[in-house]
Amino acid sequence: MNGPRNASATWTPPSLDQSNGVILYYTVVLTDLTFGTPQLSFNSSYTGINLTQLHEYTRYSVEVSAATIAGLGPFSSPQELMTLADGMLKKFYLCTIE
Numbered sequence: 001m002n003g004p005r006n007a008s009a010t011w012t013p014p015s016l017d018q019s020n021g022v023i024l025y026y027t028v029v030l031t032d033l034t035f036g037t038p039q040l041s042f043n044s045s046y047t048g049i050n051l052t053q054l055h056e057y058t059r060y061s062v063e064v065s066a067a068t069i070a071g072l073g074p075f076s077s078p079q080e081l082m083t084l085a086d087g088m089l090k091k092f093y094l095c096t097i098e
Contacts, residue, residue: 005056007081010048011064014073021068033059033080043067054083 013023028049030040039060040051054060061078 005052005054005083007051007054007083008048009051009062009079011076013047014066019066019068020070020073023066023068025067027065027067027072027075029063029075031061031063031078033061056083058083 009028011026013019013026025043025045026047027041027043030051031037032039032055051060051062059080059082061080063075063078065075066073
């Protein structure tokens with residue numbers, strides 16, 4: 001899914017002793033740092049996402065949080081990325097959720 005204006009991100013779920021229960025889904029937030037507004041926010045049951053339709057020469061941050069029956073956990077530290085002229089990005093490892 002990598003190519004012009006696309007990127008992939010993956011993360012490792014928290015260990016069972018740190019997750020406060022069975023993980024039901026992850027919430028992922030992609031923020032356009034140029035304007036500081038969420039570009040994309042969604043829930044996923046997978047430990048990876050494909051980011052599509054990104055703008056060229058734009059800085060983004062990506063954060064992820066795990067949710068259990070107890071609620072949404074803390075978000076990961078933001079990871080920054082920047083698209084190039086053609087929007088091309090590599091795959092990147094987002095974080096280990098703690």
